[in-house]
Amino acid sequence: MQCDTGQRMALAYKLSRSLAWNAAHPPKLPARPRRLPVAPARLFDFALESPVGIAAGPLPNSRWIQAYARLGYGLFTYGTVRSQARPALAPPNMIPCRMGDPAVVETGARRRLGAAELTWAVSLGHPSPDPELWRADVKRTRERLGEQQMLIVSVAGTPEPGGDAEQLARDYAQCAAWAAEAGADVIEVHLASPAAVGDRAAMVFEQLPLAGYVVQEVRRAVGARPTIAKLGATQSPRALHDLASRLAPWLDGFSLVSGLQRKLVKADGTPALPGPGRDVASISGAEVYEHCRVQVHELLAWRRAGAWDRAVLAVGGLTTVERIVDALATGAGAAMVATGALTDPLLGARFRASR
Secondary structure (H helix, E strand, O other), X not given: OXXXXXXXXXXXXXXXXXXXXXXXXXXXXXXXXXXXXXXOEEEOOEEEOOOEEEOOOOOOOHHHHHHHOOOOOOEEEEEEEOXXXXXXXXXOOEEEEEOOOOEEEOOOHHHHOOOXXXXXXXXXXXXXXXXXXXXXXXXXXXXXXXXXXXXEEEEOOOXXXXXXXXXXXXXXXXXXXXXXXXXXXXXXXXXXXXXXXOOOOOEHHHOXXXXXXXXXXXXXXXXXXXXXXXXXXXXXXXXXXXXXXXXXXXXXXXXXXXXXXXXXXXOOOOEOOOOOOOOEEEEEEHHHHHHHHHHHHHHHHHHHOOOOOOEEEEEOXXXXXXXXXXXXXXXXXXXXXXXXXXHOOOHHHHHHHHO
16 A cells, blocks of 8 residues: 555554553654654754654653654644543544545545645644643653754643633643643743534634633743744635734744544444434545645735744644645745654654755
């Protein structure tokens, strides 16, 4: 099962197992390449061994990050973590699918697709380890990374029943402060997270006043620590401009795009996932690339126009070296892979070999 780049898929995540099982069983990855050409970069005045990193999602703990740290990546995102423990939804949590509206599950897709071609639906339920556990593990992670490898910790606030904007913003800020104390080089404020309790709650980034309040409180909590916002897909270039302009005064950068929210069904049109509130999933992988690339380019265009000067970390469908190169060439400060890291763990090394 070769893809058009000739790379065989070696999926690091066991789809039949729970998130807890996968977190406890880090993947057996390929050996460290004998030679990793230098691909130096700078981000937030931080010298990096490579501008290719791993986005929030694939790396649940220090053992996973340590496994990937020898394979040529320069940035690693730990998370997303919360102020209270929250279990993941029951498996399946990731299912190969065909992008659309709705997205349709593809039976047997893994057997047909190569490393650069997989698209899947992710349904985890915004889980998090207990704060005492993740704070100690973040510290352990930072101690084990190299000097030219950046640790980003992705944090999300947890809305309470009857809670308001102040409660949610305080919760985000508490998580961010803990992450900074534990050794995070950069805080990622995950705004593509529900703003209130309920299956159909809007995301934080979709509510400009709330999003602005959250990042302002996080900035107050972490001081000068570099801070970025993780954004979901916006409805228009103007909406993206307005969102970025609202948040920019308190941020050092933006990370986008965080998956595409789509209804997920089987081929016969029935719900694909068991349990209430799971009809919508986050679609990631190869087929979201064009949509995400457009949003990244729009944000970079607003930056070139002088709206604000902030770093942009490109995310979404970066499953090949060519796509990574394009993202960096257009002005992104880093190219963050997710599906690409799980299907082709050596993707970061392949980028460096291409320099």
